[in-house]
Amino acid sequence: MSQxxxxxxxxxxxxxxxxxxxxxxxxxxxxxxxxxxxxxxxRVKALQFPALTFASVVQTVPxxxxxxxxxxxxxxxxxxPAFLALVLYSMLPILHNTITGIxxxxxxxxxxxxxxxxxxxxxxFKVELPLAAPVIIAGIRTSAVWVVxxxxxxxxxxxxxxxxxxxxxxxxxxxxxxxxxSIAAAGLAVALDQLIRLLESATxxxxxxxxxxxxxxxxxLSLVGVAPLVRDRAAGDRSAGxxxxxxxxxxxxxxxLAELLTLTLKQAGLPAxxxxxxxxxxxxxxxxxxxxxxxxxxxxxxxxxxxxxxDIPSRATLLEQLSxxxxxxxxxxxxxxxxxxxxxxxxxxxxxxxxxxISTLVELSxxxxxxxxxxxxxxxxxxxxxxxxxxxxxxxxxxxxxxPSLMYAAIQTGxxxxxxxxxxxxxxxxxxLVVLEDPQGALPPYDAVLLLAPGAAERPAVxxxxxxxxxxxxxxxxxxxxxMVDLEQRPIAEAVSFLWKAVEKRKAASR
Amino acid sequence: MIQLERVSKFYGQSTTLAVREVDLxxxxxxxxxLVGESGCGKTTTLKMINRLVEPSRGxxxxxxxxxxxxDPIALRRTIGYVFQGIGLFPHMSVAENIGIVPKLxxxxxxxxxxxxxxxxxxxALPPGKYRQRLPAELSGGQQQRVxxxxxxxxxxxxxxxxxxxxxLDPITRDSLRSEFKxxxxxxxxxxxxxxxxxxxxxxxxxRIAVMQxxxxxxxxxxxxxxxxxxxxxxxxLLETPRRHxxxxxxxxxxxxx
Numbered sequence: 001m002s003q004x005x006x007x008x009x010x011x012x013x014x015x016x017x018x019x020x021x022x023x024x025x026x027x028x029x030x031x032x033x034x035x036x037x038x039x040x041x042x043r044v045k046a047l048q049f050p051a052l053t054f055a056s057v058v059q060t061v062p063x064x065x066x067x068x069x070x071x072x073x074x075x076x077x078x079x080x081p082a083f084l085a086l087v088l089y090s091m092l093p094i095l096h097n098t099i100t101g102i103x104x105x106x107x108x109x110x111x112x113x114x115x116x117x118x119x120x121x122x123x124x125f126k127v128e129l130p131l132a133a134p135v136i137i138a139g140i141r142t143s144a145v146w147v148v149x150x151x152x153x154x155x156x157x158x159x160x161x162x163x164x165x166x167x168x169x170x171x172x173x174x175x176x177x178x179x180x181x182s183i184a185a186a187g188l189a190v191a192l193d194q195l196i197r198l199l200e201s202a203t204x205x206x207x208x209x210x211x212x213x214x215x216x217x218x219x220x221l222s223l224v225g226v227a228p229l230v231r232d233r234a235a236g237d238r239s240a241g242x243x244x245x246x247x248x249x250x251x252x253x254x255x256x257l258a259e260l261l262t263l264t265l266k267q268a269g270l271p272a273x274x275x276x277x278x279x280x281x282x283x284x285x286x287x288x289x290x291x292x293x294x295x296x297x298x299x300x301x302x303x304x305x306x307x308x309x310x311d312i313p314s315r316a317t318l319l320e321q322l323s324x325x326x327x328x329x330x331x332x333x334x335x336x337x338x339x340x341x342x343x344x345x346x347x348x349x350x351x352x353x354x355x356x357x358i359s360t361l362v363e364l365s366x367x368x369x370x371x372x373x374x375x376x377x378x379x380x381x382x383x384x385x386x387x388x389x390x391x392x393x394x395x396x397x398x399x400x401x402x403x404p405s406l407m408y409a410a411i412q413t414g415x416x417x418x419x420x421x422x423x424x425x426x427x428x429x430x431x432x433l434v435v436l437e438d439p440q441g442a443l444p445p446y447d448a449v450l451l452l453a454p455g456a457a458e459r460p461a462v463x464x465x466x467x468x469x470x471x472x473x474x475x476x477x478x479x480x481x482x483x484m485v486d487l488e489q490r491p492i493a494e495a496v497s498f499l500w501k502a503v504e505k506r507k508a509a510s511r
Numbered sequence: 512m513i514q515l516e517r518v519s520k521f522y523g524q525s526t527t528l529a530v531r532e533v534d535l536x537x538x539x540x541x542x543x544x545l546v547g548e549s550g551c552g553k554t555t556t557l558k559m560i561n562r563l564v565e566p567s568r569g570x571x572x573x574x575x576x577x578x579x580x581x582d583p584i585a586l587r588r589t590i591g592y593v594f595q596g597i598g599l600f601p602h603m604s605v606a607e608n609i610g611i612v613p614k615l616x617x618x619x620x621x622x623x624x625x626x627x628x629x630x631x632x633x634x635a636l637p638p639g640k641y642r643q644r645l646p647a648e649l650s651g652g653q654q655q656r657v658x659x660x661x662x663x664x665x666x667x668x669x670x671x672x673x674x675x676x677x678x679l680d681p682i683t684r685d686s687l688r689s690e691f692k693x694x695x696x697x698x699x700x701x702x703x704x705x706x707x708x709x710x711x712x713x714x715x716x717x718r719i720a721v722m723q724x725x726x727x728x729x730x731x732x733x734x735x736x737x738x739x740x741x742x743x744x745x746x747x748l749l750e751t752p753r754r755h756x757x758x759x760x761x762x763x764x765x766x767x768x
Contacts (some may be wrong), residue, residue, distance in 0.1 A: 021673050112598025116661070117587030130602050422566055 004176035007491065008165055010340050013227070016184060017158035023188075027144055030090030035136075039124065048099065055092040063089065063150040067157045068279055077158030077286040082151070089150050090347030097139025099131030110370065118248040137200040141193050148189040152181065153367030156250060156279045160287060169253050172492070173405050174483050192221065230451075244272035244462055247286060247295035250277045251404060251483045252492075253342065253424055253478060257296045257448075259496045260503075261466065268465030280378070281305065288330045293456035295468065298342055300444035302326070303432045304383045312387070326451070333457035335450040336470040340424060340478045343446040344384055345374075346383070347421040347433040360437040361392045364418070370399040374407050374416035379488040384443055385420075391442035405486075419476045422474065426483025438467065448473075472503040512669065512701045513537040513560060514565040518569035520555050520725075529555050531725040532569070539668075542695055544716035546709055546748065552725040553705045554595075557671055560703060561590045573669065588616055591662030591670040591700075595677060597654050599646040605631070605657050606642040612665040630660040633694070652683035659691060663698075670695075672704040676711070688715060710752045713737075721745045 003153025004150040041047045045286050058066070066089065070081030089503040105128050107329035113127040129136070155163035166172070196215045202210035244265050258274040265272035275292060284306055303309050303322055313321070348358065358364055373396045380399060390395060396418070402410055408427045411419045421428055423435060423446075450469065456462050481495040515537070530552040537543045545553040558564040559571055562583040571578045575610045578586060599608050609630055616628070631638040634656035646654055660667060662670055675691075676684040687753040692715055695702055706712055712719045713733045720730045721744070728742040740746040 027579060106596075106601075108596030108598045109600060111563075112594050112596075112600070115561070115592040115594065115598070117583055117584050117615055122615070126601060131600075170524075457604060 004174060008169075008177050008180040010185060010357075011165070012180065013224075014291055015160055015162050015164050015232075015495070016188070017153075017224050017226075017228040017231075019100060019148075019151055019162045019185070019188065019281060020221055022079065022082055022086065022154055022159060022161060023144075023148045023149060023192075023469075024222060024225050026086035027090055027140075027147050027317055028086045029083075030094055030143060030147070031140065033087070034091050034094040035098060037094050039102065040103040041095070042099050052092075052099070055095050056121050058088045059092045061341060064153045064156065067150075067153050071279075071282045071285060075285070076289055077275075077282060079159050081157050082154035082159035082161070085157075086147050086151060086154075090147045093139040093142040093146070095138075095139075097142075098132065098136045101139075103324075103436040104135065105131045114180070126393050131219060133200070133203075137196065141196050143481040144192045144196060145189045148185060148192060151183050155277045157282060158275050158278050158291070162275065167250060170403060170405055171255070171277075173489065174175075191217070227507050240471075243273045243457065244292065244293045245272045246272055246410070247278055248274060248276040249280050249285045249295075250416035251282055251422075252333030253295065253422070253482050255492050256478075256481050256485065256495045256499065257338075259492055260469070260499050261294060261296070263496055263500060264469060265462070265465050268461065269466055270461055281358070286409060287332060287453045290453045290455045293304065293453045293462070295451060296338065296448050297451055298446040299337075299383070299449050302341065310387075312441060312444045315447065318445060319447065320436055322449075331454040331455075331457075335452055335463065335466060336449060338448040338469060338473045340473050340475045341445060341447050341470040341501070342422050342424040342478070343387035343423050343443055344379060345423045345435040345438075345443075346388070346418055347428060347435050348418050350432045350434050353434040353436075358436070359392075359434065360439050361388065361442070362386050362439060364436055365392045365394055371396055372400060372415070373418045373420070374400045374402050375420040376404045376407060377401055379420040387442045388438075391440050421447060424478045424482055426479050426481075426486055429479075430487050448478075468507055472506045473499060474502075477502045481487045483508075512539040512541075512574065513703070514570075514572040515556070515559070516570045516572075518559060518566045518571060520564060520567050528552075530559070530566075532653070532724055533722075533725075535720060535726045536729065537701060539701050539705060540699045542692075542700075542704065542717045543704065543720060544712040544718075545590070545705045545720050545722060546707065546712045547722035548707060549724045553675055553707075556722070557673055557703055557705050560671060561592065561670075563587075566593050579583070588612060588665060589667055589669075591665070593655075593658050593662045593670065593672040593675040595656045595674040597646075597651075597678065599654055599657060599661070601646050604639075604643050604645060605636070605649070608646065608657055609660045611661065616631065616665055621759050622687065625682045626664060627660075633663075634660045634690070636660075650683075651679050653686060655679060655687060659687075659694075659754065661736040662695075664740045668701060670691060670700050670702045672702065674706055677708075691715075709748045710755070713752055721748060 037051065040052045061069075065084060067085040070085045071077055074081050074084070092221045109127060109131070110123060113123045118126060151161050152163035154161040155167045155313050162181045162185045165184070168179060169177025175286065181435055182408045198210055198214035199218070202214055246258045246261045246265070248254040255276055262274045265335060278286065278292075280301070283292060283295060284297070287295060299319055299322055303318055307322065307325055313460050320336070326332040326334050346361065346364065347365070353359060356367065380401065400410070400416055408415045408431050411433070412431055421433065421435065428435060450466060452462065477499060480497050484490045484495045484498065485492055515535040516527070518533045519528050519625070520531060520571060521528045529696060533556060545556060546552045555564055559566050560573065560578070562578055573635055574751065575579075587716045600611070609627045613623045613626055627642070628638040631641060636656055641649070641653075649657065652766050658675070676687055679687065680703070694700070704715065716733060718730060718732055720738070721728045721742070723744050729736065729740065729745050736745060740749060
């Protein structure tokens with residue numbers, strides 16, 4: 001455990017820095033937009049309803065959805081969509097409290113300010129804002145806590161944040177990582193909140209000592225936030241070519257493969273960086289836009305979700321048509337298959353399978369009405385699930401959604417009877433599960449394929465470096481790599497070096 | 512000093528006038544009291560003098576100049592104003608409240624400090640004790656003394672007072688009235704005061720202007736009003752002080768041995 005914590009702590013300066021940069025800049029932008037807007041709204045009654053309604057509606061959108069929505073809207077991933085979503089998220093408390101604060105100032109005091117000859121601006125700055133300050137500051141503090149907390153969700157849209165620890169930790173069952181990320185985020189939120197509180201009481205008590213110490217605190221936080229910018233610039237100067245960006249979705253296999261791709265590129269002398277924990281469709285969009293240069297996707301996923309095809313042709317036909325379509329429609333190059341398949345499959349405990357003689361989906365359908373099925377976030381909304389339901393007339397007593405890492409615990413404890421598993425998952429063996437056969441071919445093939453962005457496809461060095469990976473990884477290889485991380489809790493780097501050796505062995509054999 | 516010529520005020524598209532065709536001239540050094548019931552237009556009339564309210568029709572002149580030709584901000588800084596709700600700034604100390612107009616007029620800080628102390632002495636609040644207090648730490652009477660000091664700070668020649676003693680208890684009100692009357696005399700201030708209390712008007716005014724439903728009914732000295740009310744409403748307003756006086760007289764006679 002302690003080694004794991006140390007590993008996470010080593011990453012903390014980077015994630016914390018990016019997290020701070022993102023949160024503080026979003027909060028600052030929120031302030032710069034909302035304070036003048038609130039003053040305007042407090043003057044013009046007609047604007048009150050639309051402004052507050054807009055901010056409230058934004059607030060009701062779940063944080064992760066708001067962040068994800070920014071990606072197609074802006075056509076890119078990374079800092080900008082996360083920043084914009086957080087700015088929107090910061091608005092309501094600041095706007096609401098500033099308007100309430102200004103309107104709450106005793107009218108007779110405002111009248112007095114006017115009557116003794118203050119200009120409109122003097123009324124605002126000498127009377128209204130100072131009197132509304134406690135309410136306004138309370139709004140800013142709420143907003144700061146929300147923004148710091150929500151910034152952890154920036155990881156799936158490709159911005160580095162403390163969420164990196166949390167998302168990868170949840171996927172790889174590394175609770176040390178989840179803890180480090182959560183505690184750091186909570187600590188940061190509390191620290192920022194208290195510094196703003198200190199600054200307020202300093203101005204109210206006119207205490208120079210308090211004021212200076214809170215400003216020093218805020219300055220230190222800002223310095224930590226600016227650090228990644230400085231470091232990135234320094235790193236940029238050192239390596240001439242822009243680094244190849246390797247993407248990964250949010251599960252262990254993807255993390256391992258992304259690191260394998262990164263390692264392969266680096267071994268070939270190409271600078272490379274990995275961007276992990278991106279949402280599934282966000283990642284494809286980022287590839288098309290050239291913000292991610294390469295990643296591994298699955299043929300069936302692309303076929304159903306990106307091409308929107310409902311039919312299920314043979315493996316070879318599917319690959320050929322997919323490859324052609326990607327090239328023509330998006331100028332994305334499908335370099336080839338890695339050699340293994342990661343298909344969705346329904347799995348049940350081995351004991352149940354033997355006792356009730358169930359080994360195929362046909363046999364399952366008779367028991368389904370009395371059983372409960374558990375799945376990850378995605379499966380029930382995917383066309384594959386509809387196809388399965390229809391082909392085998394599957395009707396379950398209950399459908400439950402889990403985080404993938406908790407789904408296996410659910411079937412082990414008997415909370416559900418069937419789960420949607422990934423066929424490459426090492427846990428199938430360890431949890432003593434049986435994958436049910438699909439005799440009618442309802443599920444499309446899910447070959448792991450290597451995709452290159454339009455720009456990367458034109459760099460021969462990249463193509464040449466990655467080509468040796470094609471056809472080099474077997475089902476057993478990937479399952480073992482997944483097992484090492486998910487079940488033996490070994491670091492991702494170990495699984496990567498295991499795969500690296502397997503690829504080398506295969507190369508040597510084919511030579 | 513102050514002239515109102517056929518001044519009217521109506522709000523929006525409304526046909527009922529808040530103030531209708533008021534003609535009034537206030538002499539330098541005079542204390543004129545506007546009396547009437549709530550909503551009679553007396554406060555609106557007062558506010559048109561320093562352009563807190565703009566007249567819809569008619570002309571207002573201060574020191575011979577049409578107020579429409581003056582900068583409203585500069586105009587307000589040269590006219591002292593005492594407010595109905597006292598209107599002290601709760602986040603500023605007593606000294607900051609009193610010094611605000613000189614500060615807006617960009618006086619030297621030393622000069623402002625001296626002026627604040629001078630005024631605090633004048634309204635009987637020892638500066639050493641009260642300078643740094645916040646308004647919330649003062650009694651109602653003390654707050655309005657600060658309010659009066661604030662209005663006097665910029666050395667105005669004209670003071671506007673909107674029900675200045677309305678929120679105070681009777682004893683404090685009475686002592687503040689006499690103190691202010693003394694201040695008025697010693698500075699030769701021109702004062703326009705609004706009240707709904709005819710007794711207060713009779714005690715304080717050089718001349719009284721009675722208003723009803725936006726109209727000016729009668730203007731005259733307290734003696735003139737008592738001797739010859741020209742309107743039934745004026746007579747009705749005078750009825751209360753008369754009755755009180757008669758009652759008191761009877762009681763005092765009976766109390767004598």
